[in-house]
Amino acid sequence: MTVAFAFLAGMTLVSALGVVLSRNVVHSALFMSGSFLGIAGYFVMLNAPALAAFQVLIYVGAVTVVILFGIMFTQRPQVRRYRTIINRQSWWGFFVAAGVGTFLAYVLANEDWGSTSAGNGPRDVAGFGRDLLGVSAGSGVFVLLFEVASVLLLVAIVAAIVVSRRKTGEGVDRGVRE
Amino acid sequence: MQTVGQQLIIAAIPVLPALIFFVLALFGRLLRVNAQYVAILGVTVSLVFSSFALLWVAGLLPGEADGSPIEFSVNWIDLGAGGSFSMGVYIDGLAAMMLVVVCFVSLMIQLYSGAFMDGDRRFAWYYAVLNLFTASMLGLVLAPNFIELYVFWELVGLCSYLLIGHWFEKPSARDAALKAFIVTRIGDAALFIGIIIFWAQTGTTSFDGISEAAQAGFIGSSLLTAAIVLVFIGAVGKSAQFPLHVWLPDAMEGPTPVSALIHAATMVAAGVYLVARTYDIFVQSEQAMLVVAYVGGFTALMAATMALVKRDIKRVVAYSTVSQLGYMMLGLGLGSYTAGVFHLYNHAFFKALLFLCAGSIIHAMDSYNLFEMGGLRQRMPLTFWTMVIAGLSLAGIFPFSGFWSKDAIVASTYDEHYYVLFGMALITVFLTAFYIFRAIFLAFTGEPRTEGARVAVESPGIMVGPMVILAFLSVVSGWIGIPDSFRLPIKDYFAQLVVPSEFARETLGLEAHPFSLALAAVSVAAALVGIGLAYALYVQKPERAGALSRRFSGLYTFLDKGWYFDALYGATFVRAARYLGRLARGFDREVLVGGLTGGVGRLVSGFGEFLRRLQTGGVQNYALFILLSVLIIGIIVGAQYAFLVFALIVLATITAFAVGSRL
C-alpha cells in the first residue's frame, strides 16, 4: 500500500506541476487528466471505488474534453518563453502558495485526529447509493443536497448556453490566428 | 394672596403681553394694521390688573387686603444639595407703583405708535417686540430674587436692541443697537458676578435672604461692598450712568415712541429700580452708598453739560434722561429712598411726554434738527403747550410734578451735609432748565427756518391724545407726594406707599427733614435763571447764541463730542476688540478650517490615493491578496508567539502594498 501510495503521490504531484509549468496549453490539459487519474487511484485506495469511477468518468472524461474544447476555441500558438505564460507575480505567488501549503500540511499533520483506522468508507455501491439518497442512517440531508445539485446542473447548462450565445451581427470566429 | 384666581391675575400681568408677543410674531403678517388693537387690548388688561395689585398693596381693597406685600413663588430649578432657584412674585408699594407706571406709559406709547408707525414695513413686529418688552419689564419689577431679575434684565436688553435696530436698513441704526447691547452687556456681566458672589456666600439669591444673611455676617464687609458695587455697575450700564452712558444718545436711532417708552420711562429706570429693590443690601455698605451718590451726581452734571449744545432734539432729551437718572441715583445714594423713587415716577411721565412731542415734530416735519425748525408755535399749538408743560416739570418749577421730587432730592443733599453734591445738583438744575427751554424756543418761536417748518401741521388725534393725557399727569402726578406740612387735603400718599423697610431706615439713621421753603426757593430760582438765559439767548437776540458758540468753540466742541468719551472708548476698547476679532478670524480660517478640517480631508484623500494603487484590475492580484490574507489569518489563529504574529502582519501589509504598487 505504501508503494502504491508513493507511486500515486508522484503521479499526481508531478502531473500537477506539469499543468502549471507547461508551455503548451494542450499539454497542460493532458497533465491535468493525469493528475485526475492519480486522484482516482487514491479513491480506490480509500475504499471508495464507486467514487473513483465517477472521478474518471466526469473529470478525465467530461471535464478534460470540455477544457480541450475551450482551448480549441481560444487557440494560441505555442510560445517560446516562459515570460509569455507566467505573469509578474510568479515569485510572490510561489511564496504565498508555498506558505499556504506548508501551513496546511503542518496543521493537518500535527492535529490529533483521534483513533483512526482505515476501512470506514462505503465499500460497495449499494451502501454508497443509500448514503447519497439520504436513506441510510445519519445522511438525511443528502436528499436535499442531491436535488439541489441537480437543479444546479440544470442552471449551469442554461447559463452556459446563454452566456456563450452568439449575438446577431457578430462575425464568424476567425479561429487560428498566426 | 391666597386664592388661585388672585394669583392668576397677578401672574397675568407680565404673561399677557408675552402672549400678545407670540400672537403678533406668528400672525403679524395676517393682522397688519390690526396688530395695534390686539396689543392695546392686552396692555389695557395688564393695566387693570396692575391697578388691582396697587389697590391691594395699598390696603384699599375690601376683604383680606391689609397692605402687606403680595408674594408667592414656585420652585423652578432644584439642584438638591446645590440649592434651588424659584420663580415668583413679590409686590410691595414700590413694585405696584412701577407696575402701574409701566403699563400706563406702555399703553400711551402703543396708542401713539398707531399713527407714528403708520405704513411701516414691520408694523406688527414692532408691536410684538414692544409687548415683549412690556412683559419683560413687568417681570423684572415682579422679581423676588436675583435670578429671575437677571432673566428679565437680559430680556429687556434684548428688546431694546431689537427696537433700536427696528429700521435696520440704516447702518447707523444697526451700529447703535449693537453699541447699546454691548455697553449694557458690560454692566450685565458685572451684575452677574455680583449675583454669583452673593449666591456663593449666602446660598440664596432672593433679596430678603441675601439681606438677612449679610446682616448675620455671612459676607465679609469688603466682599459685601465689592458685590454691591458690582451690582451697581449693572445698574450703571442699564441706566446709562457714567461711564457707561455712551449708548443712550446713539439709541435715538430707534423710532421715537420706542425712545419714549424704553429710554425715558421704563428700561433705563430698571437700574434705579434695582438699587431701590435691593436697598436693604445697599444700606449695609456705606462706601457703596457713597459710590452711588457720587456717580449719580456727577452723571447728572456731566450729561446736562452735554445737552447744552446738541442740535438734534432727541439727543437733547436723551442726555436729559441720563442727567435725571443721575438725580435719582443721587437721591438713593444719600438715603432719600422715597425722593429718588418719587422722581423716577414723575420723570416717567414728563420724559415720555417730551419724547412724544419730539416725535410729533418729527412726524410733521421729518427732521430732527433744531436749527431747521422754528415758529412751530402757530402751526402745532397742542404740541407746543404740552412740551412747555413737560419742560416746566422737568425744570422743577412749582407747582408742576417735577418740582416736588427734584426739590426733595436737592434738599436732601443740603440736609445731609453733602455740600459738593448740593452744588452739583443746583448747577444741574440751572443747566436743565436752560437746555430744555433752549430746545423749546429754537423749535417753536421765531420764524420758520426751512420749508418743512413752514408747512408743518399738527399731528393726528391718536398722537395728540396720549400727549395731552401725559401733560395732565406731568402737572398732577407729583401732587400725591406733597409733604404733609403744606396741610393740603391731599396727604402724602406716595411716602406712605413707597417706603424703605424698617431695617433700612434704622441702618441709615436719618432724621426726616421738614420741607424747607428756603431750599425750594433756591432751586426754583436757579431754574428760572436758566429759563431766562435761554430766553435771552434764543428769543431776544438769537445771534448772541451763535457768537457765544464761536467764542468758546473749544468748549463747544468738547461738549458736543460728549466730553470725547466715544473717541476715548473707540481708541482703546473698540480697537482692541477689533484686533482680537481679526485674530480670531485669522485663526479660524487658517488653523481650524484650513489646517484641521482641511488637513483631515487632505489626509484622508491622500491615503485613499495611496490605497488606490492596490486596485490594479487584475484578478490574479486580488487572488494573491486573498490567499495571503488566508495564510496570515491561519497563522494568527494557530500561532503561539505574539511577536511573530505581529511581525507577520506588518510583513504582510508591506508586502501587499509593494505587490500592489508594482503589479
Place this chain on the structure above:
Amino acid sequence: MPPIPPQLQQIIDALTAAPPLESYLVVGAILFAIGAWGALVRRNAVVIFMCVELMINAVNLTLVAFADYLPNAGGLGVSYAVLVIAIAAAEIAVGLAIVLAVFRTRRTVNVDEITSMRG
C-alpha cells in the same frame, strides 16, 4: 510457499500497511498549493481553470481520506465528494462559457489584459 524470513516479513508488512491519515492530508495540501500557485501565476484563463480543478481535487482527496479514516464520520465524506464533483462540473461549464464570451469581444484569453476595473 516457503516461510518468509521475519525481516522480509517486516518489510512486507511495512510496505503493505495502510498509510497513515496524515500522509493523505499532506499530499492533498501539496496538491492544493500547486494548484494555488498555478492559479496565481499563469496568464491563460483556461489554464487557470485547470489549476482550480486541481485545487478542487485536492479538497476531494482530503474529504474522502477523512471519510475513510474517521470511524465516527459515517463514511459520508464520499457523498460530499460526489456533490463537489457535480458542482465543479457546473462551474467549468459556466466558466468556459464566460471565457468564450470574453474571447469573442477582446480576442484574448490573457487575464493580464483584462483590467478594466483598474483604479
